[in-house]
Amino acid sequence: MQPFSSLAPAKPSVVFDTYWRFAAERQAVFHRRALGETPPWTDDEILREYKFTNAYRASDRVSQYLIRHVIYEGDQSSEEVFFRTILFKLFNKIETWEMLSQELGPPTYAEYSFERYDRILTRAIEGKRTIYSAAYIMPSGSKAFGTTRKHRSHLRLLEQMMEDNLPARIAEAPSMRKAFELLLSYPMIGDFLAYQYVTDLNYSDLTDFSEMEFVIPGPGALDGIRKCFESLGGLSETDVIKVVAERQEAEFARLGLEFHSLWGRPLQLIDCQNLFCEISKYARVKHPDVAGVSKRTRIKQKHRPNMEPIDYWYPPKWGINERISNGAGTRTENGVDHHGGE
Template structure:
């Protein structure tokens, strides 16, 4: 078993420093925008000014807050919450889930679900699915129409009661991930996103989560995170990705201190500091890869940042003010 110092020696110093500096700058953008209510630009970093990067804390993503506030905090069974989180994450657009409404398993109607999605797409001319990531595994379900295949997929999931009981009986986060992954249409990336949602503490369970695990228990690095890790470590390393991510999770404060960076951590309702979770670190590695790729002229981001197209600061504050277990008060 390698010691923390031995794992530390597997990192390349300059990329590691850049990783923490990127995280620090990106969180400061959020802090200056939302907490300090400053006008743009919120950073002098041209890459951050011109390209869109997700929040350092996954729970600050408005889409994640939608999942927490409108699905996980809902007065419904754990099975119904799992079903809706899976549906919401596969569809990928909160506006679509908001439009079709929360779907209790017992009342799920395949034809009604399909008609609702087609009406949104064909009559309202609204985008139904996300374009942020690729979703596959349902394209052999009998139709060339994505909406029809998705309806078949969720009808199968709703009819598989053993899936929900087995998922709720899993004994580890990794085991739960594999159970979600066993469902058609849910690949590595999507299954992990569903898992992390189900691990958020919620008020309706007195601070417990739908599944009895923590976002710090285990992680499955997606393709972007794996590429981010490769930029941080030596080519000769034999340390696996999960141990690298755990080291970053456990040493974040020491690393910020080493670099003289005052990181604007979130606080909970009691004023206690909320450190970046293992799930947050996984996400940061993916975003760091995008940042470093642009910095080294190896490519560009898929999405440019345009403040006029996003939510206003007032909208963001209203989302966060309603967020359970996050405080916007800064002493």
């Protein structure tokens, strides 16, 4: 597909400009927090009251934990990196990973035992502990694996992946789409989860796909896209995400917005997809008269600042960790990103 020189034939709504303003302000909040400023980090009343993910997916607390403490700690063989990453993401909850680590030591496939993992997780459930994040709706898998407990189905799913030599097959995949399709072929994994998982695996050295290569819009993003555009003009939702990613500098410049990037890394397709999901929520308050496809009218999660600091660290292959430690700038003026040392 050729690069988009304009939004045509899609017709943006009033929410489209809000998309860019939200992206700029949410990223500004991220940098203010990273610099150690005290709250409130914004004058935007909606951002202050409700919870929204970061503009960059990899900056969220769970992604940061995954990258630093799950993917890049421990054996870096394809098999072990895959095992740790998918095990963590099946629950997507830091506390569950730490519980397993405390009981078992660092989780490894070499020492994996269904019975031991099941015993720990079952005991946690019976103790009224929440072992799954609320971020994703995880299917139970009772039909696929004949179990009555969701966590047992997920352990069996991971076992099946490992027995099928999926880590090596993912590592050999010629494209992000092919790796996505391999994950999608498994029970309990639909388009949304397969795309999330391939993105997480791609933080590691198991694969080295560009995040500008492939995107799958999730349910929230589909709703946000419909709010941002009165008409798609025949474009698919995937096309729209590619449009906004390719045009980000022009759009920030058009609105006179100063966008502080991720130490020189522009928004990627996964980030623009996530931003559509977040604008779907934000618009419920900012533009209550603009309907999407979900028909939801309220934002459920309130903003409760977690004051525990994060030592931000990203996949080394991105080449931005040195810029963080050097305090390089991230200012965007007139759509041009400036970062120190270049």
